[in-house]
Amino acid sequence: MGKVLQQLESKFAEGLIECNINARQYGVLLFIEENPYSSQKDISENLQIDRTTMVSHIDHLETLEFVKRTKNPNDRRSYSLMITGKGKEVLDSRWEFLSHTESEVLAPLNQQERQLLKDFLIKIWSSL
Numbered sequence: 001m002g003k004v005l006q007q008l009e010s011k012f013a014e015g016l017i018e019c020n021i022n023a024r025q026y027g028v029l030l031f032i033e034e035n036p037y038s039s040q041k042d043i044s045e046n047l048q049i050d051r052t053t054m055v056s057h058i059d060h061l062e063t064l065e066f067v068k069r070t071k072n073p074n075d076r077r078s079y080s081l082m083i084t085g086k087g088k089e090v091l092d093s094r095w096e097f098l099s100h101t102e103s104e105v106l107a108p109l110n111q112q113e114r115q116l117l118k119d120f121l122i123k124i125w126s127s128l
Contacts, residue, residue, distance in 0.1 A: 008105050015097040019090050020064060024049065025057050029083060029091055032067055037080040039072065066090060 012023055021029070024047075031043050044054040058081065061067040066087030069079040083091070106114050 004105060008101065011101045011105070012098055015094060015101065019094065021061070021066075021090070025061060026091075026094060028054075028057050029061065029066060029087055032081050033083045033088065033091055036082050037072075039075075039078045039080060041078065043081070061087070 009023065016022060016026060027047060028043060028049075031047060032038060035042070035046075040054050040058055041051070043049070044051050049057070058067065058069070062069060064086075065084055068082050068084055070082065072078045072080045106117070109117065
C-alpha cells in the first residue's frame with residue numbers, strides 16, 4: 001500500500017510543479033473553496049497543519065493570487081480567506097489531473113474494487 005501511495009503522490013506532485021504549489025497547499029486551497037471565509041486557525045486545525053507552516057502556505061498562495069485575505073469583521077485579530085478566480089482555475093485543472101492520475105494508478109481494479117478500496121481507506125482514516 002505504501003508503494004501505491006508513493007507512486008500516486010509522486011505523480012500528483014509532478015502535476016503541481018507548473019502551478020508552483022505542493023500537495024499540502026493544494027489541500028489548503030481545496031479546503032478554502034469548500035469552506036469560504038475560514039480563518040487560518042480553522043484551516044490549520046481541520047487539516048492538522050501547525051500554525052507557523054499554515055502562515056507560510058497562506059503567504060505563498062496569496063503571493064500567487066490564489067487566495068485573498070480579508071479582515072474578519074467579527075474578530076479584527078483574524079483574517080477570513082477566500083479563493084480567487086485564479087485559485088479556482090488551478091483547483092479545477094489539477095482536480096482533473098488528480099482524477100486521471102488516480103485512474104492510472106488504480107487501473108488494475110474494476111469500478112467496484114475501486115469503490116471498496118476508497119470506502120476502506122475512508123473508514124481507516126476516520127478511525128485515526
